[in-house]
Amino acid sequence: MKTVLMVAEKPSLAQSIAKILSRGSLSSHKGLNGACSIHEYAGTFAGQPVRFKMTSVCGHVMTLDFLGKYNKWDKVDPAELFSQAPTEKKEANPKLNMVKFLQVEGRGCDYIVLWLDCDKEGENICFEVLDAVLPVMNKAHGGEKTVFRARFSSITDTDICNAMACLGEPDHNEALSVDARQELDLRIGCAFTRFQTKYFQGKYGDLDSSLISFGPCQTPTLGFCVERHDKIQSFKPETYWVLQAKVNTDKDRSLLLDWDRVRVFDREIAQMFLNMTKLKKEAQVEATSKKEKAKQRPLALNTVEMLRVASSSLGMGPQHAMQTAERLYTQGYISYPRTETTHYPENFDLKGALRQQANHPYWADMVKRLLAEGINRPRKGHDAGDHPPITPMRSATEAELGGDAWRLYEYITRHFIATVSHDCKYLQSTISFRIGPELFTCSGKTVLSPGFTEIMPWQSVPLEESLPTCQRGDTFTVSEVKMLEKQTSPPDYLTEAELITLMEKHGIGTDASIPVHINNICQRHYVTVETGRRLKPTNLGIVLVHGYYKIDAELVLPTIRSAVEKQLNLIAQGKADYRQVLGHTLDVFKRKFHYFVDSIAGMDELMEVSFSPLAATGKPLSHCGKCHRFMKYIQAKPSRLHCSHCDETYTLPQNGTIKLYKELRCPLDDFELVLWSSGSRGKSYPLCPYCYNHPPFRDMKKG
DNA sequence: GCAAGGTC
Numbered sequence: 001m002k003t004v005l006m007v008a009e010k011p012s013l014a015q016s017i018a019k020i021l022s023r024g025s026l027s028s029h030k031g032l033n034g035a036c037s038i039h040e041y042a043g044t045f046a047g048q049p050v051r052f053k054m055t056s057v058c059g060h061v062m063t064l065d066f067l068g069k070y071n072k073w074d075k076v077d078p079a080e081l082f083s084q085a086p087t088e089k090k091e092a093n094p095k096l097n098m099v100k101f102l103q104v105e106g107r108g109c110d111y112i113v114l115w116l117d118c119d120k121e122g123e124n125i126c127f128e129v130l131d132a133v134l135p136v137m138n139k140a141h142g143g144e145k146t147v148f149r150a151r152f153s154s155i156t157d158t159d160i161c162n163a164m165a166c167l168g169e170p171d172h173n174e175a176l177s178v179d180a181r182q183e184l185d186l187r188i189g190c191a192f193t194r195f196q197t198k199y200f201q202g203k204y205g206d207l208d209s210s211l212i213s214f215g216p217c218q219t220p221t222l223g224f225c226v227e228r229h230d231k232i233q234s235f236k237p238e239t240y241w242v243l244q245a246k247v248n249t250d251k252d253r254s255l256l257l258d259w260d261r262v263r264v265f266d267r268e269i270a271q272m273f274l275n276m277t278k279l280k281k282e283a284q285v286e287a288t289s290k291k292e293k294a295k296q297r298p299l300a301l302n303t304v305e306m307l308r309v310a311s312s313s314l315g316m317g318p319q320h321a322m323q324t325a326e327r328l329y330t331q332g333y334i335s336y337p338r339t340e341t342t343h344y345p346e347n348f349d350l351k352g353a354l355r356q357q358a359n360h361p362y363w364a365d366m367v368k369r370l371l372a373e374g375i376n377r378p379r380k381g382h383d384a385g386d387h388p389p390i391t392p393m394r395s396a397t398e399a400e401l402g403g404d405a406w407r408l409y410e411y412i413t414r415h416f417i418a419t420v421s422h423d424c425k426y427l428q429s430t431i432s433f434r435i436g437p438e439l440f441t442c443s444g445k446t447v448l449s450p451g452f453t454e455i456m457p458w459q460s461v462p463l464e465e466s467l468p469t470c471q472r473g474d475t476f477t478v479s480e481v482k483m484l485e486k487q488t489s490p491p492d493y494l495t496e497a498e499l500i501t502l503m504e505k506h507g508i509g510t511d512a513s514i515p516v517h518i519n520n521i522c523q524r525h526y527v528t529v530e531t532g533r534r535l536k537p538t539n540l541g542i543v544l545v546h547g548y549y550k551i552d553a554e555l556v557l558p559t560i561r562s563a564v565e566k567q568l569n570l571i572a573q574g575k576a577d578y579r580q581v582l583g584h585t586l587d588v589f590k591r592k593f594h595y596f597v598d599s600i601a602g603m604d605e606l607m608e609v610s611f612s613p614l615a616a617t618g619k620p621l622s623h624c625g626k627c628h629r630f631m632k633y634i635q636a637k638p639s640r641l642h643c644s645h646c647d648e649t650y651t652l653p654q655n656g657t658i659k660l661y662k663e664l665r666c667p668l669d670d671f672e673l674v675l676w677s678s679g680s681r682g683k684s685y686p687l688c689p690y691c692y693n694h695p696p697f698r699d700m701k702k703g
Numbered sequence: 704g705c706a707a708g709g710t711c
Contacts (some may be wrong), residue, residue: 059709121709189706216705
């Protein structure tokens with residue numbers, strides 16, 4: 001009997017797809033890497049009985065990197081990374097042994113069906129899988145087709161069975177566009193990162209980052225934060241004036257009215273309006289209106305919305321929120337947490353998911369009522385064709401999950417219940433008054449039916465005092481008209497939630513990588529997370545972005561990514577040649593790089609203001625073997641010795657303290673020896689700073 | 704030591 005190998009992008013999908021195709025009768029076992037499983041069942045394929053073997057990879061099998069010797073920072077000129085430096089594909093995660101695993105499972109198989117995610121990355125992984133597996137599969141005879149691609153837009157019975165019934169071929173152009181993206185990101189990112197890092201680390205002693213990275217996603221991400229900072233800095237408060245009126249509605253109740261002109265920026269004009277109104281004793285009702293309005297129930301939950309709420313309402317950073325969500329997913333509490341989709345599949349069992357929550361101590365009442373009275377149809381969202389929206393998969397209590405896991409689970413569950421609840425309905429009443437020649441309005445909201453806000457109380461319409469009942473022509477006594485002087489206020493620093501929205505809007509990163517980029521700019525000390533999870537750029541972050549603006553604004557603008565993606569899409573659509581696009585784009589960035597290197601003095605001028613030159617930082621410690629003057633020890637990371645006379649910097653072993661070692665000198669180069677000791681176990685050894693950087697013997701590694 | 708994209 002022939003065997004059909006089928007490969008999905010991740011273990012969870014292999015299992016769901018196998019379950020659907022085998023109608024539940026399958027036998028499963030773990031593969032040799034412990035991460036992927038193999039699900040086997042019998043069936044028919046190409047008109048014959050076959051054995052199906054469904055398994056998966058874990059994302060990309062391969063990753064792109066430079067050949068080893070081009071990873072030596074002090075031996076390679078970063079400019080070489082644009083073309084000369086050769087790249088190679090390496091296993092993305094050596095611990096998983098993915099290639100070996102695929103070959104063990106693929107050996108002796110006759111057909112392969114590729115079930116990778118239906119996006120460009122998935123198409124690329126198809127070819128990574130084929131590269132590993134085709135050499136060990138049985139050879140086709142008579143030109144029979146053996147490689148198939150399944151295309152599906154959701155993980156539902158109909159969609160998966162349809163995909164199986166009309167198999168196609170993997171799309172080589174789409175895969176090539178990803179190859180191009182990988183190579184561009186690697187070459188451009190590493191060249192700029194290495195150059196900046198080496199240049200500024202060789203000049204300044206207090207940069208507060210051992211790595212000054214650059215990337216087509218992280219740099220625009222930082223750019224957004226600095227753009228807001230600049231707006232705050234350049235903000236000039238303006239004074240404005242508003243009129244506020246109060247009328248008596250009852251013996252002891254009064255109503256505050258808003259001026260229809262809202263505000264004026266000229267004091268004298270405001271004063272004129274005040275003079276025209278303040279002597280009037282009566283306010284006349286010009287019109288009243290009552291409108292029924294609705295606050296819509298939320299769309300089904302996708303990843304970026306979950307991350308926004310986690311940051312703004314739960315105070316959890318995107319990276320942490322994702323880790324927490326992943327744990328909830330692997331423990332079976334929620335569905336797959338990485339999805340762009342906000343629309344439930346047609347056959348999604350909404351009631352079943354709801355029933356699981358019917359005995360929960362916190363929301364049993366609401367859930368039972370919904371089940372009894374009938375759930376509301378969810379709003380029509382966007383179907384990205386990846387995974388269903390994020391929903392709870394089983395009931396859990398606070399005691400069971402605890403901490404942040406519980407808080408995230410509670411939010412996901414409340415959000416899910418809200419999507420099948422009714423809209424919140426309220427009545428908006430407004431009364432407009434005339435006092436003299438000026439119009440004033442007051443409005444109020446009263447809730448008619450709370451709908452979903454009952455399960456999401458933080459969304460509820462705030463309680464307000466009800467407005468008096470009145471009609472056109474009624475008059476009220478004016479108790480006060482006054483003029484208030486106010487000032488426009490600057491915007492605040494960007495919140496993480498706002499940043500996520502900006503990134504999504506400009507196509508910077510993906511649902512899975514947005515948290516990584518934000519984390520990157522934090523870890524590199526380009527921004528700090530302030531109260532309310534607002535991102536405040538550091539001096540380093542500000543200087544970098546201002547420097548890019550000065551030299552070549554495209555390096556930091558969000559269009560840097562979209563412009564390249566436009567080119568990549570041409571490859572994917574078969575409208576442009578892969579080599580040509582790659583060569584052309586690399587050439588453009590190579591020119592940008594050389595221009596950047598030539599203009600670096602422009603950024604340096606900004607650096608000088610915020611940071612101290614190496615010669616002015618650190619304290620004298622040991623003697624240089626060349627000029628015999630004292631060298632300075634710079635403790636800030638990366639710790640190093642700097643000889644200002646020779647203008648040389650010597651790196652030191654990290655994560656420990658450095659002291660003078662018995663005033664002994666190295667017999668080879670006359671540099672004074674220093675002692676490195678680690679904080680914890682009292683491990684220590686003496687070393688020569690020169691030999692540590694320039695190994696004196698052949699075949700001796702640096703450091 | 705570097706990018707961004709998958710995923711565990």
